Amino acid sequence: xxxxxxxxxxxxxxxxxxxxxxxxxxxxxxxxxxxxxxxxxxxxxxxxxxxxxxxxxxxxxxxxxxxxxxxxxxxxxxxxxxxxxxxxxxxxxxxxxxxxxxxxxxxxxxxxxxxxxxxxxxxxxxxxxxxxxxxxxxxxxxxxxxxxxxxxxxxxxxxxxxxxxxxxxxxxxxxxxxxxxxxxxxxxxxxxxxxxxxxxxxxxxxxxxxxxxxxxxxxxxxxxxxxxxxxxxxxxxxxxxxxxxxxxxxxxxxxxxxxxxxxxxxxxxxxxxxxxxxxxxxxxxxxxxxxxxxxxxxxxxxxxxxxxxxxxxxxxxxxxxxxxxxxxxxxxxxxxxxxxxxxxxxxxxxxxxxxxxxxxxxxxxxxxxxxxxxxxxxxxxxxxxxxxxxxxxxxxxxxxxxxxxxxxxxxxxxxxxxxxxxxxxxxxxx
Numbered sequence: 414x415x416x417x418x419x420x421x422x423x424x425x426x427x428x429x430x431x432x433x434x435x436x437x438x439x440x441x442x443x444x445x446x447x448x449x450x451x452x453x454x455x456x457x458x459x460x461x462x463x464x465x466x467x468x469x470x471x472x473x474x475x476x477x478x479x480x481x482x483x484x485x486x487x488x489x490x491x492x493x494x495x496x497x498x499x500x501x502x503x504x505x506x507x508x509x510x511x512x513x514x515x516x517x518x519x520x521x522x523x524x525x526x527x528x529x530x531x532x533x534x535x536x537x538x539x540x541x542x543x544x545x546x547x548x549x550x551x552x553x554x555x556x557x558x559x560x561x562x563x564x565x566x567x568x569x570x571x572x573x574x575x576x577x578x579x580x581x582x583x584x585x586x587x588x589x590x591x592x593x594x595x596x597x598x599x600x601x602x603x604x605x606x607x608x609x610x611x612x613x614x615x616x617x618x619x620x621x622x623x624x625x626x627x628x629x630x631x632x633x634x635x636x637x638x639x640x641x642x643x644x645x646x647x648x649x650x651x652x653x654x655x656x657x658x659x660x661x662x663x664x665x666x667x668x669x670x671x672x673x674x675x676x677x678x679x680x681x682x683x684x685x686x687x688x689x690x691x692x693x694x695x696x697x698x699x700x701x702x703x704x705x706x707x708x709x710x711x712x713x714x715x716x717x718x719x720x721x722x723x724x725x726x727x728x729x730x731x732x733x734x735x736x737x738x739x740x741x742x743x744x745x746x747x748x749x750x751x752x753x754x755x756x757x758x759x760x761x762x763x764x765x766x767x768x769x770x771x772x773x774x775x776x777x778x779x780x781x782x783x784x785x786x787x788x789x790x791x792x793x794x795x796x797x798x799x800x801x802x803x804x805x806x807x808x809x810x811x812x813x814x815x816x817x818x819x820x821x822x823x824x825x826x827x828x829x830x831x832x833x834x835x836x837x838x839x840x841x842x843x
Contacts, residue, residue, distance in 0.1 A: 447604040455500030462492040478544035481802035490556030495525040506576040529558030530611040538619035562598035574703035581742035618642035633753025641758045646772045654732040657697040661728040676771035684765040705739045750779025761797020
């Protein structure tokens with residue numbers, strides 16, 4: 414196993430408990446912070462640079478949150494001075510240990526000194542914490558002049574499923590927390606700058622992309638548009654509980670045809686071993702536990718890497734055969750395709766966690782069947798994986814998606830401005 418992959422595996426499965434400290438750097442023209450409506454606690458700091466170059470030095474980000482999401486050579490922007498507000502909303506769960514708060518529903522809000530009038534709101538990918546989008550999303554949009562807001566979604570970590578009382582509660586909270594932050598961030602920006610945002614965009618990758626889809630379907634009045642980077646799809650027919658178990662059964666047996674039949678691109682075979690060990694097994698068990706805790710009895714999230722045939726093994730999970738209450742839990746978070754504002758979706762053809770044929774290809778059809786094709790642009794990125802963390806290991810086989818995401822933001826701006834787009838329907842980005 415190459416050392417790069419081993420190191421990345423460790424980074425993805427652990428989270429350093431670093432505590433950002435107050436910066437000593439105070440730009441001379443930094444205005445006092447304003448209160449974030451609804452926040453139970455907040456702390457603010459004037460910073461010479463809100464991008465990751467600066468926040469790493471001032472300890473106003475946590476690199477472990479965004480480890481493994483981008484390629485090492487992703488360009489960094491210049492300095493963006495402004496104010497950062499960290500805080501949390503009222504919550505009863507304690508999975509997020511950042512700042513020593515041991516409190517969920519944490520958020521970060523960054524307000525650049527030179528504001529373009531816009532706001533970008535994000536929820537985190539995977540089960541990561543609020544700084545997870547700092548490198549992939551925040552750097553770019555802050556450099557363009559946007560205010561930026563991110564939430565930890567109300568629960569974090571591999572045991573996120575312990576939050577809530579009913580199956581699906583933890584995932585339902587994700588959507589609620591993004592809505593909550595969007596409203597609060599819009600009001601905060603209006604108070605700080607003296608005028609409301611002229612444009613609010615939702616953006617996110619993986620689970621964060623799911624949140625973009627859900628918000629534009631269910632809360633479109635809060636946004637002007639969104640960019641969805643390989644959002645997780647939840648429907649009764651296509652969800653990760655339907656395609657991961659066949660892959661978990663087939664991989665140890667070397668059954669390549671069965672893995673392909675589950676939806677994974679045959680050309681992604683060189684990525685299967687890594688994803689089996691790092692993603693497939695863990696993802697199946699923790700999301701199944703959240704939505705179907707009764708499957709494995711009293712166990713919490715099953716038996717790691719169990720052999721097919723073992724009692725309660727997730728490799729043998731059959732979603733279609735599970736009781737009605739399991740399907741009702743999924744229905745609580747399901748997508749419909751009925752978006753109400755412009756959405757750009759990006760998805761890599763070699764995505765080896767959420768295969769494109771079982772996710773964004775399906776979602777594009779759902780949008781079309783809902784009669785919303787005029788609100789949707791879909792870019793299939795050849796040789797893109799789920800995230801860009803393995804691009805440095807396979808530079809000749811994988812194409813990074815972060816540059817495509819950055820192009821998509823510009824495309825969305827042009828779209829909303831009514832300007833012709835360089836690529837409204839194609840499969841490439843620049």
